[in-house]
Amino acid sequence: MHLADGILNLPTLIGSAAGAAAGLAIGFRQLTPKTLPSAALFAAVFFIVGTLHVPIGIGSVHLILNGLIGLLLGWLAFPVIFVALVLQALLFSFGGFAVLGANLLLLAAPAVVAHYALRSTIVESLHSQRRLMLLGLCAATIGIGGASIIAMTMLWSTGQQELLNLVVLFGVAQLPVWLVDATISALVVAALGRTLPSVFQK
């Protein structure tokens, strides 16, 4: 889920960049020599996951998994997603540099919300696969739902009446993304609970 460079106006770009900078500042405070290697590897995972495509109808959707990343990393999701977005913009022209702050805010802010909403529950649910799957589904719903709402608000805040159709289409287009992302997040959280439960206990 990327907003392309050139669609948002300057006040929206500046406002979202300020929000993203605040999130990054908090994220960097949690970046220590102990957390740095895992943050770097999660940035690489987030980047690679973005290139995985799942066929839907005549097209395909690519995974986002920002809710899952948030569930595992908390505020570190800001620097991790920032790095992945920079690499995507640099290597594939996904997103762009002026809109980097907006894309970071819309992906990382719901990730942090997912972390604080679900993290304590997940530690208590490690014995039940069903509950883990449900929590994975909730993380993806918060991740994709939050990102869609923030993106639609950004498009709406440009104040151009003609963009309203795009806002609606953007929201509708996220439904298959949510469906795939939520199913995969649920299965991944359950698999991690089985194979590496310590990941949720740190």
Next chain:
Amino acid sequence: MSHEHRADGRLRVASALLVSLAAAMIRSIDTLLILFLVALIAATVVTTKSKIPLAVLAKRLAVVNFFVLWVWLTIPINWGSFSLSETGIALAVQIALRVNVIALAVSSLLVGMSGIDFARALVALGLPQSLGTLLALSVRALVLLENTRARLEQAMRARGYRSTMSTRTIRVNAQLVACLIVHALVRSERIRLGFIARGYTDLRWPSRQHSHWYSLPVRNWILLISVAVIIVATVTLPIFFNQYDHAPLP
């Protein structure tokens, strides 16, 4: 174009940001059209001189124009009455030109720049050192995890897996993601122990420092100055010509 002949990374990133912000501010379609033509010529010349196939540039443009397609499907058409809106068409043209100007300018200004070069430039422009360290480590981790992913996908194909619209595809992709996360966590633990063994205790980025701004050769500054001049000229020229067109005849 060799690495030595390219301008300083900081100035290239600053120029790319300048174009991106300027294009986001410009509303005039005439100005955006001129900028698009200049960016198209610049990107074609730079790509050819860097001995990169033009197909790479075309592929990048195809990626960004996929989004533009959505814009054309939604903004100019009023789906309720199946009519076209003049304001909507103007806005769609504006967005399409803006998106392409930025993509072309960024492609030509940051051509051949690796993730590490970009990280060095960002740190030199004032972003935190820890960001540079994180970006540099992520680029390294990306190569390692891409290899792991390629190995896992090869094993999946060897077992007869084909990506289709089915629950099996979803399950297999979930297992692939879980495997990548487990690999990442195990590897990160090894890297952390390696850091401790080497006495690495802070987040400063052990890279060579950039030279001072004032000691940069003049030809490095020409890039940033040319970008600024082109932007100012394309913004002011249409205003000048419009005034000339509407001036009363003697």
